[in-house]
Amino acid sequence: MTFVVATRKLEQLPHWVKVSEVFKTDNDAPFLKRAGISGFDDPRYEKYSQRLARLRGIRKYVYRMDVLERTLSYDEVTEIFVRVNSLGAKLRSSDLALAQITAKWRHSLQTFQDFQKACAKTGFDLDLGLHLKNLMAFATGQSRFQIVGSLNVEKLQKAWKEACDGMEFALNFLCSNLGIDSPALLSSPFLLVVLAYFGHSRNYALSNDEARQLRYWALMANAKGRFSRGSSETILDQDLANIRQGGAVSELIDRLRLQFGRLDITAEELEGRNQRSALFKTMFLAFRAAGAKDWRSHLTIALDHSGAQHRLQFHHIFPKAVLKTSFTAREADDIANLAFIGGKTNRAISDKAPAVYLPPLVDQLGEPAFAAQCIPVEASLLEVESYKAFLLERRKRIAAALNTFVGPAD
DNA sequence: CCCTGTCCACAGTAGTCCTG
DNA sequence: CAGGACTACTGTGGACAGGG
Structure with a gap:
């Protein structure tokens, strides 16, 4: 059935x-x-x-209820639940950890949710599990929930207070120093835990150099997707251990280099990536920093413009319909074919070929408006036959813009 | 009516740690 | 050392809404 x-x-x-x-x-x-x-x-x-x-x-249907003995360990309880409930809703480790914490610390759930709401008000509506992960980092110096059972209430309460301070630092750093004003621009929220813990380790007093290096690390970790591939918890723990042992930002940067081999962004990396790629989020940041604006309203691009007219859309420079006959959908969704403009502008362009709609816009707005989004406007690149060449050229420009945006390593 | 992008649910995949 | 577990990413397909 x-x-x-x-x-x-x-x-x-x-x-x-x-x-x-x-x-x-x-x-x-x-x-x-x-x-x-x-x-x-x-x-x-x-x-x-x-x-x-x-x-x-x-x-x-007869439902079966198993009452587990109190002597069972955290791991055993999770294991039993997962096996019994294998086809039902997944129990995340943070769910069970939350249950354990609230059992010890009365009304802590309300405390956690209040802070979660306060963060949501600043535009960062984060999963409660992430806040708990942050709590674990401050209580134990690592991010896993395994030892939550051995923590006493005093320790948890002290760590929670510190974790809130750390999270506030991380959110402010993200908004003000990186220009990341929404979790949608983060490739993983784990980044926040590292920033929070780092701020705490320096007692929230960073030197000029540290702040600049931390910005570089965070932007690059976000762009490359440090926490977006498998074993993200292991990687988070590595970073936390490094900070706990008093490591400098340069060590975090070294770890990042170790993970990806190199720390500049190449045009080849952008190949075949789509809108969900971590690099796409950084692309938005870089274009906005370069002053990218909508082509009709001249509003600076932003994620949260209200009203359907101004809401940001991902515009296909070569519309899908134009490419349909000669290219696959995947090729059309390449991030080198995407630009950021308002909904109304996008719909007005609809399925017009770039050779048709772009030149008048360039006359009207000037080339800088398109340079801000790394869009080549040479007539030779705007024909459907030269789509591949267009992508190659735009990738090159995007890579250069991203590297400029992230800045030098030190 | 056609074209656009968004949203949602679901299934499948990849990388790495853990376990027996 | 193979297979399991875990997490997040990717792909797909349909519903939907706005605009020309």
Whole structure:
């Protein structure tokens, strides 16, 4: 028996049955009638009514309750839950850790949620699990929840207070020093934990050099996706251990170099990446810093403009429809084909070829408006046949812009 | 009516640590 | 050392809404 989430198309099918409707009544007739069964001698009658009976049989399902002994360890409880509940909702380690913490520390959930809300008000609506991870970092110097059972209330409360200070530092650093004003521009929220812990380790007094290096590290870690590939927790723990042992920012940067081989951004790296890539987020930051504006309203590009007209859209410079015949959808979604403009501007361009819509815009706005988004405006690159050459050229310019934006390593 | 991008759910994939 | 676990990323397909 398969359950499927309803869609309008599915609901049109005569065989489609709403589970909630079946439970409301014991009468099969309306469902059978809808499926086109007119009488008892229809060969499908028995088959269909048996299916409905099976579905109603769920009501009689016997639920089993296992009470676990108090002596079981944190790991064992998680393990048992995961196995028993293998097809249900996943229990994340942070969920269980939260349960353990709230059992010890009355009303802590409210405290956590209050802070979560305060962060959301500054534009950073973060998962509660991330705040708990940050708490773990401050309580234990590492990010995993395994030893949450051995922490006492005093330690947790002290760490929580420090964790809040650290998180506030991290958010302010992100907004003011990096220009990252939304979690949508972060490739992973783990970055915040490292920044928070680092600020704390320096007692929130950073030297000029440290602040500049930390900016470089954070931007590069975000652009390359340090915490976006597997084993992100292991990598986070490495960074935290480094900071705990009093390591300088340059050591964090060395780790980053070790992970990716090199720390400048090359044009080749941008190849075949799409909007979900970490580099795409940095691209937005770099273009905005370069003064990129919408081509009609001249509003500086931003994620949170209100109103459908001004809301940011990812504009295909060569619209998908123009490329459809000669290129695949993946090639059309290449980040080197994307620019940031408002919704209205984008829809006005619709499926017009760049050779048609770009030159008038360039005449009107001047080349700098397009240079800010690294868009080549040479007529020779705007033909569909030269799409590949356009991508190559724009990638080169984007890579250069990203490197300029992130700045030198030291 | 067609074109656009957004949103959502789901399935599958990759990299690395852990475990027996 | 193979396979499991974990996390986040990627791809897909349909519904939807705005605009020309």
